[in-house]
Each structure stands twice: as structure tokens, then as C-alpha cells.
Amino acid sequence: MTRRLLYSYLGVALLVLAGLEIPLGYLYARGETDRFAQSVERDATMLAEVTEENIEEGNTADLPTLIGDYTTRTGGQVIVVDRTGVVLAASGSAVPAGTNLSAEPDIATALNNQPTTGTRTATDGGGKALYATQPGASGTTIRGALRLTYPMTMVTDRIHTIWLALALAGACVLAAVAVVAFTLARWITRPLRTLHRATTQLADGRLTNPPDATSGPPELRELAASFTHTATRLQQLLDAQQAFAGEASHQxxxxxxxxxxxxxxxxxxxxxxxxxxxxxxxxxxxxxxxxxxxxxxxxxxENSATTPEPTDLDAVLAERAAMWESLAAEQYVALAVTGTTAGRVWAIPGALEQVIDNLVANALRVSPPGSTLTLTRTPGAELHVIDQGPGMPPADRERAFDRFWRASDAHHDGTGLGLPIVRHLVRASGGEITLHPAPGGGLDARVRLQPAPPTNGSKGQRRLTSASSPSARAATTVR
Missing domain, CATH: 1.10.287 (Helix Hairpins)
Structure with missing residues (x-):
């Protein structure tokens, strides 16, 4: 959320800066171009008057010196033609003297006593140039014309400079806004961050660090205080329930x-x-x-919050099958373990033992003598407990995980809590359990677990021993 708030503040600041700086930059560029054009026109008018006097007095030999001095001082290029359009003098060597330029539009217009201003391609091929062509006339008498040309880079460089200055100013403003926005966003989201940590702790079973209710906006402070009150009350209820469970178990x-x-x-x-x-x-x-x-x-x-750990499904299955084999033999039921190696799966400590024990106990109660109870592993960390009993109709399979529910045709003294405990253990381990009809009759209890990454054998064995310890199996098989 801090990042989103920061982006929103920067986005608003960027829109404001763009709305201010872009029009300002365009206005400055247009104004600078207009000022530059007016300056060129003014100089061209002045030079045209001076050259017209020299042409009238017959001092055309002084024209190269006059325009050369101007070019040296300003960098502009000047061309002077007589009334027929023949070049009398030109700064630089682009147009030699004696060239007839009467066919060029701006010269022809100036010889008709009309000034012209515009842009054209520079004679040296260096890009665009701004020109101003003025007639050299006294009243209606045309004695010549003058073209003054300046490269557009003289104005575009200044325009680029102002755009760069505006961009730097905008970047500085954005940097300042980012610092202020980050500080403000952190201040706003601080209660949310502490609230997130508190909810995570509460989900794990115990709230040790309540959310901060002293900083941030008033609404978030009220939310943090309300959450702390609710979590405290909930913790008291959970403690009372756990205390009741512990005391009732003994009493x-x-x-x-x-x-x-x-x-x-x-x-x-x-x-x-x-x-x-x-x-x-x-x-x-x-x-x-x-x-x-x-x-x-x-x-x-339900009151315990245990984190799933990698557990060796094959080792647990072999251990529980060995334990139930003799009990199954007393009922003349064969116990078989089939399928490929499943490897390690995610499960809370002691869960696999209880799941297998409850499913096998339920299956043995309905397995007729001479039948086979099969424990099968399939790829994808899936365990099947398949019996050859009477099975279950679809309606009973849907209700089999309800607490205290027993099939109407049940002839045993079960409590209806075994399968609910199994489902709770499987879901707490990140898996799912479903009941399906077995091929040829009977019931197929499918337990799907999440595969865990393989590790070295010794480490896996240590974890398996810990998970299989009597203290880890808090709840025993409930039939």
C-alpha cells in the first residue's frame, strides 16, 4: 500500500507539473522564436537601408566590407542584389558575386517592394535557417534587395536549454514530492503494517505484539484499537476453551x-x-x-496452530501397516501396501499416523473376513485406503465428514468423530480427503497431500522420529 500511495502522489504531482511546464515551455518557445524573427527583420531592414544608400551613391565596392563586419559580429549571412537580382555582395562563399537570384521567390517579392520572412534550408546544408528579405528602396524606386539569414540553431539551442531547465526543475519537484509522499505514506500505512503482523500472529494462535494505535490517521488508529480489543477478547475465549478442553479431559x-x-x-x-x-x-x-x-x-x-513439516509418507505408512497387520489378521483380513514410492509430503506433526489409523480402523470394521484392505500410493502424493466392504451410497459419502453423523445401516458403536478428525488433520496439512466407490465394491478413501522437497536421509529421519513421537500425537484414534 505504501508503494501505491507513493505512486498516486507522484502521479498527481507529475500531472500538475506537466499541466504547468509543458504549456510554459511551448509559450516560451513560441515567444523566443517570435523575438528572434523580429530581431532578424529589424536587422534586415536596417541593413537594407544602408545598402540602398550605397547602391544609390554607387559605392557598391564598400558592400562586402559592410556585410562582412556584420557577419563577423552577429553570425548572420547577408546577400545583397541589385534591382535585377544580380548578387552585388555576399558574406561567405555560398553565393558568388554576379549570380542571378531574381528567380528565387523571396528575392522576386523583395524586388517588387514587399518584405518576406520565413524558414528555408541553409545553403551550407546545415539544417533550417530563418531568413528576412527586405527591399532596398526609396519610396517606389527599387535599387536592390537584401536577404539576411540566421541558422535556427541559434534559437533552438535556447529553447532546448529552457526545456532542460524546466525538466530539471520538475525532477527536483518530483524528488521533493517523493520524499514527502514516502514519509506521509509510511505514516498512513504504519497502523496497517502493524495490523497485518498482528493478524498473522493471531492466525498462528497467539497475539504477542498488538497493532500500533498511537500513530497514523484517526480512522486507522480506531481500527487498530478495535482489532486489539477484539483479538484480546478472542484470545480470552480461546484460552478458556483450551482450559475447558484440558480440564474436561481429566474431570x-x-x-x-x-x-x-x-x-x-x-x-x-x-x-x-x-x-x-x-x-x-x-x-x-x-x-x-x-x-x-x-x-x-x-x-x-482445532485450537492448535501447527505448521506443516516435510514428512516421509512411505516410512509412516510402513510403520502403521506393520502395527495394524496383526489386528487385521485377527479379523481374517489381509493388509496390503502397494503403489510407487511417494516420498516426502507436507503434514503437521503426527497427522499422518492419526489419518492412517482412523481410516484403517474404519475400514476394518466393515471389511468381511477373507477380504483385503489395500493401502495404495499413487503419483502426486496421494494415498488410497481401499476396503472390500459394503461401501457407501453417494448421499452418505457427502455427509460422512459431518460430526456425529452415522450411516442409518451402521451396526457398530462408532461416535461419528473419526472422519471429521481426519479431515481436519488433512486440511491443516494443506491437503484434502474425499470418499469414492472402490472398483468391485467397497470404499476408496483418497488423501491428497502436497509434495515436499526431498532432503538428505538423516535429516528426514530426524524429522520423522519427532513427528511420530507420542507427544506429537495429541489425539488418538477415535472410532
Missing amino acids: LKTPLTALRLRLENFEPYLDPRAHDSLDETIGEVERLGRMVHGLLALARL
Whole structure:
């Protein structure tokens, strides 16, 4: 924004300078040209009178000296002709004496007792020249004519000088405007810069440097103060929520565990016909415990702001597959890892382990004995968890990531929080997860992640160990 404000100020200043200096330059150039032409006409008239007297008195031999002195003093070129247009004297050697110039328009006009002024090509080929041709006459008697010529560079050099002076003055003004505009723009945008830093910090989870509310325009100071108040209040709410999540995680476990133990202790004293209801009640208490645990885990995930790091997808997949292989074998389900090497991907610490664990746990619950659960890697850092279960209709796949949602035909005691946690972890890592029908039946959970640049093996191994540590996996598998 500072750059845009600076450009806008300079643009306005440039328009003002152009509106002032360009007309001024043209007016000066026109005035200088007019003054130069008038000066040439005046000198030509004076010289024509002097030469006419010399011609009348028959002193034509003095004409070369007269015009030579004038040429030496002023730099102008003079040609004197008699009444027939024959050159009597000329400064320089461009036109020798005796040349008949009566056919030239300005000489013919002057011999008709009419003065002429204009521009023509210089006789020496040096560009344009301003000429003034005056008749040498006494009344109606024409005794000759005189042409006075000056190169236009004598006036164009002065015009160029004034244009250069105007350009330098404009540049100095623009430089001064740039300094003032930059200072003013920095002053205006200072609260915005501090506000940007504050919003970045708040997005990362903690506002440590509130925006500056003491400088800048009043509107921006009010905005900074309002943002600080809002951020402080939001931070208090987040702290309270985090505190609640931490305390509830501890406080709710004890009464739920005690409730389950008390219900189990009722079994010897109940009528056998009530045992089925007691078992169902204990199952609901266990499900409530898992649901509370999932809610707290999801709350901790949403309140944490973790930066994705490069993680070795192949190593994590191999580790989790080895862990789940024995559990799958107990259900007579084969676990296969296929596909090409995926390499390193961007993921928040511990996210890949939780994602794979939740997806595999969900797939095992619906996989029939004798089926195969396939973990496939495809190019582009994409992971597929494919089961051979009953699959999901399109309407259920669209709602599968809603909290607490369970399929109407579900026959397990899930909480409906596993897939929402998976989606949160994947999106926090910069990826996306979708559900698709698997070829031949079943469900294909596709996890698309962002590829990370490869590094040396030791560094990648250190990061993988850190990401796979128990402390990094704050939320465990929620079914």
C-alpha cells in the first residue's frame, strides 16, 4: 500500500507539473522564436537601408566590407542584389558575386517592394535557417534587395536549454514530492503494517505484539484499537476453551469410569433378565466415553496452530501397516501396501499416523473376513485406503465428514468423530480427503497431500522420529 500511495502522489504531482511546464515551455518557445524573427527583420531592414544608400551613391565596392563586419559580429549571412537580382555582395562563399537570384521567390517579392520572412534550408546544408528579405528602396524606386539569414540553431539551442531547465526543475519537484509522499505514506500505512503482523500472529494462535494505535490517521488508529480489543477478547475465549478442553479431559474420565464400574457391580444383584439391558447400558457408557474423548481431541486439534513439516509418507505408512497387520489378521483380513514410492509430503506433526489409523480402523470394521484392505500410493502424493466392504451410497459419502453423523445401516458403536478428525488433520496439512466407490465394491478413501522437497536421509529421519513421537500425537484414534 505504501508503494501505491507513493505512486498516486507522484502521479498527481507529475500531472500538475506537466499541466504547468509543458504549456510554459511551448509559450516560451513560441515567444523566443517570435523575438528572434523580429530581431532578424529589424536587422534586415536596417541593413537594407544602408545598402540602398550605397547602391544609390554607387559605392557598391564598400558592400562586402559592410556585410562582412556584420557577419563577423552577429553570425548572420547577408546577400545583397541589385534591382535585377544580380548578387552585388555576399558574406561567405555560398553565393558568388554576379549570380542571378531574381528567380528565387523571396528575392522576386523583395524586388517588387514587399518584405518576406520565413524558414528555408541553409545553403551550407546545415539544417533550417530563418531568413528576412527586405527591399532596398526609396519610396517606389527599387535599387536592390537584401536577404539576411540566421541558422535556427541559434534559437533552438535556447529553447532546448529552457526545456532542460524546466525538466530539471520538475525532477527536483518530483524528488521533493517523493520524499514527502514516502514519509506521509509510511505514516498512513504504519497502523496497517502493524495490523497485518498482528493478524498473522493471531492466525498462528497467539497475539504477542498488538497493532500500533498511537500513530497514523484517526480512522486507522480506531481500527487498530478495535482489532486489539477484539483479538484480546478472542484470545480470552480461546484460552478458556483450551482450559475447558484440558480440564474436561481429566474431570470427565473419572466419573465415566466410576459409572461403568458401578454398573458392572450391579450385575450380581440384578435379575438375569436385566443383564442384557445392563450390557447395553455399559456399552452406551463406553461409547459416551469414546465420544467425549473424541470431542476433546477434536477441540485440541482445532485450537492448535501447527505448521506443516516435510514428512516421509512411505516410512509412516510402513510403520502403521506393520502395527495394524496383526489386528487385521485377527479379523481374517489381509493388509496390503502397494503403489510407487511417494516420498516426502507436507503434514503437521503426527497427522499422518492419526489419518492412517482412523481410516484403517474404519475400514476394518466393515471389511468381511477373507477380504483385503489395500493401502495404495499413487503419483502426486496421494494415498488410497481401499476396503472390500459394503461401501457407501453417494448421499452418505457427502455427509460422512459431518460430526456425529452415522450411516442409518451402521451396526457398530462408532461416535461419528473419526472422519471429521481426519479431515481436519488433512486440511491443516494443506491437503484434502474425499470418499469414492472402490472398483468391485467397497470404499476408496483418497488423501491428497502436497509434495515436499526431498532432503538428505538423516535429516528426514530426524524429522520423522519427532513427528511420530507420542507427544506429537495429541489425539488418538477415535472410532
